[in-house]
Each structure stands twice: as C-alpha cells, then as structure tokens.
Amino acid sequence: MDDLLADFLTETHEGLVALDSALVRLERAPDDQPTLSEVFRLVHTIKGTCGFLGLPRLEAVAHAAENVLGRYRDGTLAVTAGGITLILSALDRVKAIVAGIEASGTEPAGDDAALIGALDAAAEGQAVEPPPADIRHALDSPPATEAGAIDVARPDPAPVEAPSAEMATTDLAGGAAPQTIRVSVDVLENLMTLVSELVLTRNQLLQLARAHQSDAFAVPLQRLSHITSDLQEGVMKTRMQPIGNAWAKLPRLVRDLAHELGKKIELDMRGAQTELDRQVLELIRDPLTHMVRNSGDHGLEAPADRRAAGKPETGRIVLNAYHEGGHIIIEVGDDGRGLPVDRIRAKALGNGLTTEADLAQMSEREILRFIFAPGFSTAQQVTAVSGRGVGMDVVKTNIEKIGGTVELTSREGRGTTFTIKIPLTLAIASALIVEAGGERFALPQIGVVELVRVGAAQDGAPRIERIKDAPVLRLRDRLLPLVSLAGLLRLPPAAEDAGFVAVMQVGGQVFGIILDRVFDTEEIVVKPVAPILRHITMFSGNTILGDGSVIMILDPNGIARAAGVGLDTAVEEERRAPAAIGMRSNAQTALLLFRAGDGGPKAVPLGLVARLEDIPGDRIEMSGLTPVVQYRGALMPIVPVSAGWVAPDGEARQPVLVFTENDRAMGLAVEEILDVLDEALEIQPGTGRPGFIGSAVIAGRVTEVIDTAYWLARAGDDWFRGGVAARRDAVRPRLLLVEDSAFFRHLVVPALSAGGYEVTAVDGPVAALRLREEGVPFDAIVSDIEMPDMDGIAFAQALRAGGTWSEAPLIALSSRAEPADVARGREAGFTDYVAKYDREALLQSLADCLSAPLAA
C-alpha cells in the first residue's frame, strides 16, 4: 500500500469517527447549522480525496451522501430522522469499503446501487423512508460480508443475520483504525528528552555498579540497561522519517527550473527511504533545495553546450542518501561543467578573501572551498534562480549548525558533487572522552578521522615535531598541522613526549588536536550551555557523564577556527570585522623583522611579503649590473638592502624577501630573517634616509621600517603601471583610502601613517560609500581610478553629488596620469591627481589640500 493511500485511510478513519458523533448530534438538533456544515465538509473531503486516488465505489457513495447533506445545508430539504439514518448507512458502507481497502489495498467489489438510489431519492425530496432498521441491515450486510471475506466477490451476497452483520461491522471499524495514529511533535520531543535523561541515569547506575561490585543489582541493572537501549531506539524511531520527505518537492522544482532555463534535466533520487531524525530533516531541507537549484542553474550546461562537449543533452542531478557509521551521507551531484577554478581564484582575489601569494600555495580543493565564503558567487549573471552570492555560505553554516560537514569535489567538464555528512540525530551523540591540561572533555566523533598515539616513549610511534613554533605531525607522508587543546583552552600543557593526536576533518581541512589522554567513547546527550558561556565558540554544549560529572563538549568547527586552520578563519574574521574597515594604521600589524646593512633591525609589514626564500649563492646571476635569479619560470631581480652587497659564494644561501604583484616578482636580499611579530605600528617619521619611511619601537627596539615602494622602484620602474589601480584617502587627521589592490593598500597605509595620518583603507567605492552612510567623517579621500564594480570617476561623481563628503578633498591616485586622464578626473570632481605611486607627491598633495580644503 503506498503512502498516499495509507495517509488517506488514517485521515478517513478520523473523519468517520468525527462524522458518527456529529450525525448523532445533528439528529438531535436538525437545525444546528455549524454541525451540518461540519458533516458536509467531512463527507466532502472524503469524496474529494477518493476521486483523486481512483476509488470509484467509495466516491459514488460519498457523492450521493454529500448531495443529500448539501441540500440539508442549503435548507432546501428538512433534516429528518430517516434521512440521517440513510446517511449513517452510507457512512457504514464507506467504513466497510475502507476496511476492504485496508485489507487488500484495493476497493472490494460490490453493488451500491440500492443505497445510492435511496440517497438520490432522498436528495430529490422524496419521502422514501423505508423502515430504518431494515435499510440498515440490508445495506450493511453486503459490504460487511465482503470485507470479512475479501477476494470472494459476491455480487448477490446471501442475506446475513442482522446481529452478526452488526458485529462484523463493529469489529472492522474498531480493528482497522489504529495502524497509525497522529502524535503531536511536542509529545515526541518530550519523550526524547525523557529518554535522554534515562540514558544518562542508566549510565550513571552502570558506572556505580561497576565501582561497587554489588552482585544483587547486577542482573536487574543489566535488564534495565537493555530496556533503556531498546526504549531509546524505539523513541528515536518515532522521530525518524525517510529523507524522501525532504526531497518531495524537488522533482517539481527541477522541472520548473529546466523549463525556465531551457535546459533538459533529469533528477535521479536514490536512497529516499534512508531515515533520519525529523529535526535534522527539517534543518537540512532548505540547504538541499538550494544545492539542487544551484546544480541545475550553475552546474548543468544548456543542451547546445552539452552537445558540443560530447555529452548527452539531458543533464543529470543525482541525489543519493545512505547511512554510514551513525551518520547519514547525502550527495548532491551533477554531470555539468564543474566549478570554474580560475574564476573562483580571480573572484577570491577580487573580493580580498585571500592574497595572490596564499592562492599560489593552495590546492585546487582549497580554492574550490571559497564558494562557501559569504557573498561569493561566480555566476556571471544574477538570475532569478541563483547567483546572488547568498547561498553556499548559508548552506555551510546551516549544516555546521547541526554538527555536520559539507565537502565538494569537482572536475571541470565532468561535474560537481557535494557531500554532506550529518548526524542521524541531534539529541544523542557518540563522543570520545579525552583529557587535556588536566581536564576532561567530550569530542564528538563525527569529525574524528583517526586517533594517533604519539611520543618518544614508544618505538615506532610518530613524534610531534616543530617548525619554528608550530607543531606538526608527519603522518603517512603528509604534514599535519597540529593544535594543542590545552594551549587553545589556556590550560597548563602536559609533556608532549607521550599523548594522542586526534586527526580531525572539518570541512576540507584536516588537522590534528593534541590530547594528553583518551579514555573511551560514551553516548552523550547534548545540552546547551548557560547563556553566559555561549560566547565561547570552542564548546558546542555540555553533558553529564556516567560518573555524574559535568563535561564540556568540544566543537570541532570552533576549534578549527580558533586554531586558524585553513581558509575558514579568514572568512570568519572577515565576517566579524566591520565590513568596510579594511585596515587601520593603528591596528596590530604582522611585521617581519630582519637584519640588513648597518644599524638596528629593519621591519616590513608581513602582508607585503609574498614568500621567504633561501637562494643558493651560485644561482644568483648577473644581468647587466642587476643581480637576478631564475625564479618560478621567470627572472626575478634581486635588490640588496645594504650597500656593497656581494652575492654569497657557491652553496652559501642568501635569504630573500620576495614581493610579487601580478606576474612580477622582486627579491630583497637581506642578511638574516629575525622574527615575525604582531605590533601596533606607530611610525615616527624618519630622517629622510632613502628607502625607509621611518622608525618604530618594535619588541622594545628601535626598528627602521622600510619603504617598500623605494625598493620596488629600484627593481624596475614598471611596478606601478598596468591594470592595478589604487585608491588612497589620506587626511591629516583622518584619511580614507579607496584601493582595490591589497598590495597597494599595504604599501600606502604605512607610508601615510608615517606621514602622520590616521588611515582607514577600504577595498572599493561601495565599501567607502557605506562608510559615508554610516556617517564616518574623513578629512580627505584618496582613491584609485581603475577598480572593478565602480571606478574612481564614478566614485568621485557620487561623492560630489551630495552627502557628507561632498566637500572633502579628493585625490586620485592612478598609474594613468596622462593630461587627458587628469582632465577627466578633475571634471569628475577630484581635487588633485597623483601618479601611482609617487609617495612624495601624494604627501605634498595631501598637505596642500588640507591646508586649503576648498581649493579645487
């Protein structure tokens, strides 16, 4: 019997019970309009549904009864006892037919002509009122007998004695109903809570019993334990629903999508019967819908493109669900074009989510994960369907919220598959009980890939090694970044020579958590933490263990973020930071300290440095008078910081700071790399020594901060040409810098703050205008001209059109400084136009503008 029919039967039973009592009420008070309406509606519903399900016999009876009731309701026919009896007979027939359907799955055969005739006659107003008892019995008998002996079709049933017929009818009505009952979700939730508590108490009892060895309790405890497990399973089952329920709307959605987009799409759903907790089901429904929509819209190509690619015209979206070790895995895949890695890379760079240097080191898989960043969409056009860039990040957040993970694999031209792994239920989870820093914690098993015993004590056990201060573990030829749980939680660390590493997979990131000890696994009931502790993202909840103690439940996602593992960190920070404030000069800046030439240590903002290299002396060659090195398939000029530099001989290595922008690279030769520090950079303007913007106190020592622009210029003068545009706002007290290139932001902000300005840098006019709306005041604005989305010209026009900044001096900073460009800039409202990147000219221009703010 299919689900639809089962639902119908349940509903009809409920309706029939309600009808019985309503009809009796009606008989007593024939003029009671609400009751009449209710009766009519109930019969009407039954009729409507069975027409839909293809149950003609049932429909005919219900229809005839409805006709009579309709006339009662309209007041064109008086309610009579005979009429009610007739209706009741019809209901009995309906019950009998329903019972037949329940038993055999199809309508039993039978002839209702007499009953329908009587009903029709009644509807006509004919006072055909045969003796009620007779009618009832005569009418009751055939269906009752049929139902009692299914599959024996008897068109002319032998008369059956009234009492037995009555009994049969009663039995059928009574026996048929409770195959399914409706229970409110609240009751189930409550049951689940109680069972959870019971499980905890059982665990406590078991632990006590183990400790005390009281034999008398052993047997009943064992039984209690089993019954509790069975009960837990049973209650969980009541909450389980097939995932197909969450997919029910997808075929229609895909059909509409195909129609709208002019594509041919086939939806293949597998494992729809896989069950999971209804709470999880509800939470996963929207993300799934979104992902299927994305697959159809972005993933699959138009039929012509598919033909050209040698693929069948009809694209496929495959949904697949299955159980795996206490989790449910859901795959959403398509055989479309795959994710465009290059576009994602460009977009991530454009959005300032990463730097060129970081990108160069990322695997394709890591790059693909940018699609989970907020506001990220590579769709070239925003369609009604998707492409607004609000989506995959929400999908990821929602899945993580229920302790799940989402991963993706993609092959260009072959398709994309998302794999979601979520726990079957949120109420009870399996967790490892671990110890770090002398405290115990529960680590949910969903993210744990494996446990590795580490330490020097055991022979052959891998050891934790350190690169600088970062602990790592070499595991099967892979270098696994490690975080110390004790360190993260600011607990005293234990000796590292023996312990465990829990290898975690969170999203696409694999990392290890250093633990002191691992006890065992335990079923835990996740309880939310008190409101005053919610801000600690390292914990997802707390629970009570078998021994009665409270234990905190670790949140692998929170740990990954706190540890700064992988790209999700950057995204998170991006989210936390006020969107518009890119970088403030008085905020902490990571600085690279190095030694070169005379004097004390030198520093450069780490953000400017793409890579650190140790280049063997014999690889440094001379090109004319410039030392160069073959680097990543190109020639990289080497600029020494100290005068009188000589390339080291032979095998000796030369430390080099590599700066890159677009395809160009430049190496700054230094003597020694000292350290990386986070410091608030307060630069005192220097003595005017070329190549240094000033000095600052870093780590207690006076340190000269190098002017990167100066050294870049020495490597060749083409650094500031090309497509990169930079925007800077510099004002004596407050400057806004609008510049889409992170590189130039890093370059200009320190220079300007050295010039005595407080600089706020944003990555584009849109962010700048947002600041304006927030009412942030600036004394002057420096803007790049060539920027995506909105260029400097349009930005200037927007500023001059009105608003709080309409009078502020506005300086253009551009690599295109031809007279025509300057004229165009002035026309748009720029106060001054400075070539990129002439630091002196910019500072001079700022000084001029601010001393005479209205000068145009």
Place this chain on the structure above:
Amino acid sequence: MQSAVATSAAPPPVIAAGAGEADVFLTLTVAEQACAVPVLAVRDVLGAHAITRIPLAPGEVAGSLNLRGRIVTALDLRQRLGLPPREAAAAPAMSVVVEQSGELYALLVDQVGEVVPLPAGGLTTNPPTLDVLWREVSRGVQRREGHLVIVLDVARVLAIG
C-alpha cells in the same frame, strides 16, 4: 509584596513599605562579609560538590556542576565581588542555587546562614563610598545583630560576561 521587592531593579534606595512587613532572606557569608539573598529566589542549598572547570569562561565562573541531572553554572561570589580567593585549607564552598530565566546558577559562598525576615522598611541605601562593584549588585544595606548585611540583587550578580 515580596515579588515586588524582588523585581525592583531600579536603584532601590528605601523601600516604601509598611514598617511591620518583612521580606524573608537567606543570609550567607563571603570572606567574612554577611550578605543576603531573597529566599524566594533560592532553589537549593548544596554542600561541597564536584565542579567541572570551564576553560575560557569569565573569571567569575567557577565551573558547572550536576544538580540531580541538571547542569548548573557555578559562580564564585568571592570573585564576583572582587574579594580574595578562598584559601586552599579553608572548608569547601557551599552553593546557593538560584534560578534566572529558566537557567540554574550556583553561587559559591563560604557559609550559608539562616532564613531571616528583614523588615522591608529597614533597608538603607548603599553608602556612596561603597565600592562600585558592590554598589552594582547591592540592593541596600541592613543592620542586623551588630553587623551589616548586604542585600544582593541576584539578577545583577548574574549579569556577567
């Protein structure tokens, strides 16, 4: 009457009530200082109890404990009031469990005294010289048997983090 007092959150200088009426308070001691909380706010009083420390939590949070299957967040009242920490050799802390918006909190105190009626009219305003931290959580001062009792506003004591 009692509930009216218990919820009066605004600076409650002198409570305008008939001199004959009294609220019932539970007295407790923290680092020699006598304090009192409205007895209606108290759900339980516990002796020494195993407390799980919570890393990264605000300093006032001593940890959490299991009260008959419910997880209760424990606040160290000494910490909360800026008093010196309990000496290691001292008797273990007792807990006064209070409820706040459906959540249970245990206030760790040195000693739990007795349930006493304090005449509502007898509450004097905080002296202006009182430590800011204390003024924050104190509803007023009550003189009793030769010493001063600080009447704590439970909601404000719990307002941390």
